Amino acid sequence: MEEFTLSAPLDVVLTNTTAGNKYEDYASKDHNSFLLTTPALKWGILGTGRICNDFTQALKHLPTASVVACASRNSLPNASLFASKHNIPRSYGTYAELCNDEDVEIIYVGNVHLFRREVGEMVLNAGKHCLLEKPMALTKSDALYLSTLATSKNLFLSEGMWTRYFPAIEHVRALISDAAIGDVTTVSSDFHFHTPDQEKYPESPLYDKKLAGGAAMYLASYPIAASLCCFPSWPDKIVCNGVVDSATGIDTMGSISLRFPPLEGGDEAKSRDRLDNKGAGMANLHFGFLGESSEETTIVGTGGRIIIHTPAHCPTSITVITKQPGAKRGEVEKETLTFPLPITPEDVKDSGGYYYPNSAGLAYEAAAVARCVGGGKIETPQYTREEMVKVMEIIDEYKKQIGIQEGYEGEEEKEEGKVEVKT
Ligand SMILES: NC(=O)C1=CN([C@@H]2O[C@H](COP(=O)(O)OP(=O)(O)OC[C@H]3O[C@@H](n4cnc5c(N)ncnc54)[C@H](OP(=O)(O)O)[C@@H]3O)[C@@H](O)[C@H]2O)C=CC1
Numbered sequence: 001m002e003e004f005t006l007s008a009p010l011d012v013v014l015t016n017t018t019a020g021n022k023y024e025d026y027a028s029k030d031h032n033s034f035l036l037t038t039p040a041l042k043w044g045i046l047g048t049g050r051i052c053n054d055f056t057q058a059l060k061h062l063p064t065a066s067v068v069a070c071a072s073r074n075s076l077p078n079a080s081l082f083a084s085k086h087n088i089p090r091s092y093g094t095y096a097e098l099c100n101d102e103d104v105e106i107i108y109v110g111n112v113h114l115f116r117r118e119v120g121e122m123v124l125n126a127g128k129h130c131l132l133e134k135p136m137a138l139t140k141s142d143a144l145y146l147s148t149l150a151t152s153k154n155l156f157l158s159e160g161m162w163t164r165y166f167p168a169i170e171h172v173r174a175l176i177s178d179a180a181i182g183d184v185t186t187v188s189s190d191f192h193f194h195t196p197d198q199e200k201y202p203e204s205p206l207y208d209k210k211l212a213g214g215a216a217m218y219l220a221s222y223p224i225a226a227s228l229c230c231f232p233s234w235p236d237k238i239v240c241n242g243v244v245d246s247a248t249g250i251d252t253m254g255s256i257s258l259r260f261p262p263l264e265g266g267d268e269a270k271s272r273d274r275l276d277n278k279g280a281g282m283a284n285l286h287f288g289f290l291g292e293s294s295e296e297t298t299i300v301g302t303g304g305r306i307i308i309h310t311p312a313h314c315p316t317s318i319t320v321i322t323k324q325p326g327a328k329r330g331e332v333e334k335e336t337l338t339f340p341l342p343i344t345p346e347d348v349k350d351s352g353g354y355y356y357p358n359s360a361g362l363a364y365e366a367a368a369v370a371r372c373v374g375g376g377k378i379e380t381p382q383y384t385r386e387e388m389v390k391v392m393e394i395i396d397e398y399k400k401q402i403g404i405q406e407g408y409e410g411e412e413e414k415e416e417g418k419v420e421v422k423t
């Protein structure tokens with residue numbers, strides 16, 4: 001198996017191509033070396049749970065990142081404990097105090113889903129850049145609202161779709177855009193794991209409908225996002241199925257089938273003697289809390305396929321299978337590439353390591369965010385605002401089709417994307 005480190009983060013490539021560099025200029029660089037040269041950024045951590053632990057640990061891979069404060073929603077002792085574990089100078093017993101800390105430049109939000117809009121609004125209105133854990137909102141309407149608010153204030157806002165920043169995924173996207181597997185035709189992606197082994201039923205927020213729990217809210221954005229970046233257009237048809245737990249009202253598993261239309265003008269351009277539907281495609285995506293699935297993504301094209309190996313939401317290896325035009329069925333070449341995670345620093349080990357698999361990879365996301373904020377950008381090219389809003393739109397449609405579309409407790413009707421800017 002070849003160890004592969006020959007791609008660069010998309011935001012770096014784009015920024016430097018305009019300065020005259022080419023993609024190939026990065027070909028000899030170890031992707032992990034980009035972690036060492038990110039612009040300095042001062043982080044605040046909102047929440048003291050497991051992903052906040054992992055994100056804070058991952059920041060220790062970036063020599064120029066500092067966490068200057070953290071907060072718990074209502075417990076100063078919890079925040080102080082988190083701070084002393086990670087050597088963070090200040091801790092607060094409310095989120096508002098963190099937002100008002102003058103030293104903080106960007107806030108990482110890692111609390112339960114229900115409060116995304118409220119917390120996102122608080123962070124942005126305090127003039128801070130913001131990285132919201134997935135899902136970035138409960139609905140498309142909330143996602144648009146937060147995105148519009150951030151834009152109106154010229155602040156960075158993104159959803160923590162960390163998958164997009166893994167070197168393996170950056171490389172897959174470069175392969176797709178180079179047509180290494182021809183035109184993409186289908187994507188399949190799954191993410192199921194037996195959650196009761198880790199999350200006590202029914203107490204955990206994962207099963208709490210009022211806190212916006214459920215399989216789609218926790219897991220669906222990964223397979224959806226995995227498919228969206230493979231096609232040149234947005235899907236024009238969405239067909240969903242799901243299973244709902246009668247005791248809690250949350251969905252325990254679901255499937256989403258997306259159809260992507262042929263490129264505009266594709267029909268006119270289509271020749272009578274050739275079978276092609278350029279741009280047209282399908283994605284079959286599923287996710288759930290019950291089974292132990294392979295958690296793989298397979299991208300199929302007219303000239304081969306790419307398998308993103310498990311765990312596909314934070315991958316370190318891929319297999320590229322290519323077929324020469326005109327070659328016989330099954331006559332293919334196969335290559336497996338690995339993209340090793342950065343080496344865990346001693347201080348991460350000393351403070352208890354990571355909770356979730358491959359969390360060191362959160363450093364790739366943090367580095368891309370720091371580069372984009374440092375470069376005055378309000379989003380990353382790896383995962384645009386438009387795309388994250390589209391993901392929410394698809395999850396909205398899924399909830400509608402399986403009959404769990406009703407709002408969450410305390411939620412009022414909101415007008416799509418409308419922002420009242422507070423100064
Ligand atoms: N990127 C990734 O790979 C992963 C992302 N996630 C996402 O991260 C988020 C948090 O997940 P995780 O860290 O596993 O969850 P945890 O339960 O470990 O932590 C969640 C935090 O939310 C707050 N919280 C918990 N229960 C409640 C409640 N009943 N009411 C109000 N607030 C509550 C607490 O904040 P406080 O400390 O302030 O009290 C708690 O620390 C979710 O959005 C999840 O989807 C989760 C796992 C992996």
Ligand SMILES: O=C1OC[C@@H](O)[C@H](O)[C@H]1O
Pocket residue numbers: 134218219313356
């Ligand atoms: O975002 C996630 O990715 C990893 C899972 O283990 C976790 O439950 C989920 O929320």
